[in-house]
Amino acid sequence: MDAIKLLKTDHKLVKDLLAQLEETSERATKKRATLLHEIQVNLKAHTTIEEEIFYPAFKEAGRKAEAKMYFEALEEHRAAEDLVLPDLLDTDPGSVEFSGRAKVLKELIEHHADEEEKEMFKDAKQLLSKEELAELGAQMEARKAEVIASFG
Numbered sequence: 001m002d003a004i005k006l007l008k009t010d011h012k013l014v015k016d017l018l019a020q021l022e023e024t025s026e027r028a029t030k031k032r033a034t035l036l037h038e039i040q041v042n043l044k045a046h047t048t049i050e051e052e053i054f055y056p057a058f059k060e061a062g063r064k065a066e067a068k069m070y071f072e073a074l075e076e077h078r079a080a081e082d083l084v085l086p087d088l089l090d091t092d093p094g095s096v097e098f099s100g101r102a103k104v105l106k107e108l109i110e111h112h113a114d115e116e117e118k119e120m121f122k123d124a125k126q127l128l129s130k131e132e133l134a135e136l137g138a139q140m141e142a143r144k145a146e147v148i149a150s151f152g
Helices: 003-023 029-061 064-089 096-127 130-150
Strands: none
Touching: 003 029, 003 096, 003 130, 029 064, 029 096, 029 130, 064 096
């Protein structure tokens, strides 16, 4: 699978999990906890392969505009992973606060994924050959499996 197809598949999976989470009620604490764990694992695997493999290749192949996209994407990851997600993990799944934080995480991730798909991936297809995207995809799949396995 090429790098862009892999990342788009990840985007769809995480967006679907977040949509399911948003539809839960305060009484569905077990379902919320399960979904949140799935989101955490998949988000970590996704951001890791982007930051370690895809983004550096994209930045290196591009120019100033791509470097700007690269740094913006890193900041969006930081906002979601280091600020909103930890708060959500520490929030009682049976609370109204949980619903609010889950919605904010969903909005952040949807914005980030949409921006990547419309801008970054479009540029990447022009900057990187099919062979390069396939090679990146293979590296990313292997690394993603390692990250998921690390959650045990």
